[in-house]
Amino acid sequence: MDTLTIGSRTFNSRLLVGTGKYKDFTETQEAVEASGAEIVTVAIRRTNIGQEQGPNLLEFINPNTTTILPNTAGCYTITDAVRTCQLARELLDGHDLVKLEVLGDEKTLFPNMSQTIEAAKILIEDGFQVMVYCTDDPIACQELDDLGCVSIMPLASPIGSGLGITNPYNIQIILENATKPIIVDAGVGTASDAAIAMELGCDGVLMNTAIAEAKKPVLMASAMRKAIESGREAFLAGRMSKRLYASKSSPGDGTID
Amino acid sequence: MTAQRLQIVLNGSSLTLKSSSLSDLVDSLNLTNARYAVEVNQEIIPKSAIADYTLTNNDVVEIVIAVGGG
Numbered sequence: 001m002d003t004l005t006i007g008s009r010t011f012n013s014r015l016l017v018g019t020g021k022y023k024d025f026t027e028t029q030e031a032v033e034a035s036g037a038e039i040v041t042v043a044i045r046r047t048n049i050g051q052e053q054g055p056n057l058l059e060f061i062n063p064n065t066t067t068i069l070p071n072t073a074g075c076y077t078i079t080d081a082v083r084t085c086q087l088a089r090e091l092l093d094g095h096d097l098v099k100l101e102v103l104g105d106e107k108t109l110f111p112n113m114s115q116t117i118e119a120a121k122i123l124i125e126d127g128f129q130v131m132v133y134c135t136d137d138p139i140a141c142q143e144l145d146d147l148g149c150v151s152i153m154p155l156a157s158p159i160g161s162g163l164g165i166t167n168p169y170n171i172q173i174i175l176e177n178a179t180k181p182i183i184v185d186a187g188v189g190t191a192s193d194a195a196i197a198m199e200l201g202c203d204g205v206l207m208n209t210a211i212a213e214a215k216k217p218v219l220m221a222s223a224m225r226k227a228i229e230s231g232r233e234a235f236l237a238g239r240m241s242k243r244l245y246a247s248k249s250s251p252g253d254g255t256i257d
Numbered sequence: 258m259t260a261q262r263l264q265i266v267l268n269g270s271s272l273t274l275k276s277s278s279l280s281d282l283v284d285s286l287n288l289t290n291a292r293y294a295v296e297v298n299q300e301i302i303p304k305s306a307i308a309d310y311t312l313t314n315n316d317v318v319e320i321v322i323a324v325g326g327g
Contacts, residue, residue, distance in 0.1 A: 018327025020327045041326055042323040042326055043327075044322075044323060044324075046268040046319060047268065047291070047320050049268055052287075053286065053288060055290070056290050056292070057323055057324055058323050059290060068323070070323065071326055071327070087319070087321050088294070090294035090295075090301050091322070092292065093292075186327075209327065
């Protein structure tokens with residue numbers, strides 16, 4: 001069985017999905033189910049004061065088939081990211097798996113890597129299993145791997161951009177050095193982008209906008225599930241070498257005159 | 258003699274409370290179906306400790322839930 005192990009947990013699916021930007025929680029639930037994802041990200045936010053509390057997202061996520069992955073989206077400092085993880089752990093009754101992101105800039109949502117590395121150290125020391133959103137810089141990824149993050153998650157392109165894998169060669173170098181699962185996080189736009197990530201040898205792909213902003217999100221979730229599976233199988237099968245000129249598939253001999 | 262009123266900050270907004278009980282504050286938000294976490298002055302208050310926790314003037318309280326995110 002081709003499973004994915006992240007820290008102390010093992011999964012069958014290599015597609016991780018977010019829960020943002022959906023029209024309602026029913027659509028979120030249907031898309032998550034169609035994606036087959038077993039890891040589902042959520043954000044941690046203040047409750048609205050003085051307003052009717054509507055339905056809660058967690059009621060729409062099946063705890064028997066999915067692992068909740070709280071993120072630190074929106075955090076621009078080490079302190080805020082660490083506090084958010086600690087709040088998430090309390091909210092989820094001691095759950096220790098988190099997605100760390102310390103952002104550097106509102107416009108690009110690129111991670112601030114020096115602060116990400118410091119926050120990762122604090123969280124690991126505090127007992128968290130840290131999956132970390134990072135740049136596709138092989139040196140930074142190596143450092144996060146060495147300091148004990150359970151998964152390294154380089155961006156393919158900016159969050160929500162749909163630009164696909166902009167630097168496959170960096171991803172290739174990151175994969176060569178990795179001792180932890182490499183999960184492409186952010187930037188995937190459509191099924192072929194996800195397949196490319198998997199064909200490169202990535203261990204998984206995390207996406208949100210590519211599914212949520214599709215015209216038919218539930219159908220795109222299903223497409224992504226297949227893309228991840230076919231990309232993974234193509235990687236395991238090992239692709240043919242490229243050659244410049246044609247090579248006959250049918251025998252050259254025995255053709256009729 | 259008027260009842261002692263308490264001034265706190267909840268999720269970034271000033272609030273005047275009649276009760277200093279943290280659990281009264283949490284109950285007033287009707288979070289019945291939601292899983293939540295509470296922080297006072299940047300210290301997490303475990304769920305088991307909320308019932309006995311007494312707020313004091315100028316406390317800064319954060320109450321968070323899980324929402325959609327990527």
